[in-house]
Amino acid sequence: MSLQSSLDPDLAARLKRDPNGLFPAIAQQHDTGEVLMLGWMDDEALARTLASGRATYWSRSRGEYWRKGDTSGHVQWVKSVALDCDADTVLVKVDQVGPACHTGTRTCFDGDPLPLGG
Amino acid sequence: MSLQSSLDPDLAARLKRDPNGLFPAIAQQHDTGEVLMLGWMDDEALARTLASGRATYWSRSRGEYWRKGDTSGHVQWVKSVALDCDADTVLVKVDQVGPACHTGTRTCFDGDPLPLGG
Numbered sequence: 001m002s003l004q005s006s007l008d009p010d011l012a013a014r015l016k017r018d019p020n021g022l023f024p025a026i027a028q029q030h031d032t033g034e035v036l037m038l039g040w041m042d043d044e045a046l047a048r049t050l051a052s053g054r055a056t057y058w059s060r061s062r063g064e065y066w067r068k069g070d071t072s073g074h075v076q077w078v079k080s081v082a083l084d085c086d087a088d089t090v091l092v093k094v095d096q097v098g099p100a101c102h103t104g105t106r107t108c109f110d111g112d113p114l115p116l117g118g
Numbered sequence: 119m120s121l122q123s124s125l126d127p128d129l130a131a132r133l134k135r136d137p138n139g140l141f142p143a144i145a146q147q148h149d150t151g152e153v154l155m156l157g158w159m160d161d162e163a164l165a166r167t168l169a170s171g172r173a174t175y176w177s178r179s180r181g182e183y184w185r186k187g188d189t190s191g192h193v194q195w196v197k198s199v200a201l202d203c204d205a206d207t208v209l210v211k212v213d214q215v216g217p218a219c220h221t222g223t224r225t226c227f228d229g230d231p232l233p234l235g236g
């Protein structure tokens with residue numbers, strides 16, 4: 001990628017990361033409230049997300065940055081990003097173009113619900 | 119806790135966990151769509167959540183199960199639980215009693231949004 005970013009030092013100082021330098025990022029459709037997917041970010045992915053307005057994740061399986069929609073066209077336009085109280089998770093409100101899930105469903109949570117009850 | 123549960127073997131076979139046996143659980147208010155918090159579960163926490171209808175997490179900081187609301191009264195009554203497409207994250211739709219966040223805010227993401235733009 002040509003975009004080079006670095007995270008604001010104050011923000012970087014607040015963030016808590018797992019041993020791989022990653023933290024979970026929840027993507028939510030900004031108007032309907034649908035939870036679309038959970039991805040992983042490191043500092044650079046968050047910096048790129050904030051600077052570009054395009055949700056950008058770290059792919060744990062491929063070991064590379066992944067700007068959502070570059071391959072599929074299913075872009076996530078960022079509306080807002082918020083840290084949680086422990087500064088170890090981000091909530092990214094987006095406008096999702098097309099399906100969020102690589103399986104073609106709107107969200108990654110569209111499978112059968114798990115059975116409740118003892 | 120007196121409740122003893124074990125996860126359905128088919129579900130346990132599908133789940134993907136991190137090296138500590140944990141996976142992220144997103145709690146969402148079932149009717150408003152608010153993303154309330156992100157917690158962590160292991161198989162037992164998920165089994166207890168499904169069996170009891172009370173969202174139950176694994177506290178990484180305290181190293182113990184944590185049934186939301188037992189101390190604070192801020193119970194999460196479970197409406198539905200869904201796995202994501204990769205079976206490594208769960209979305210728990212709940213009816214949240216009172217604030218979800220230990221800081222007293224409705225959600226754990228109620229802090230100032232991060233600045234967007236390059």
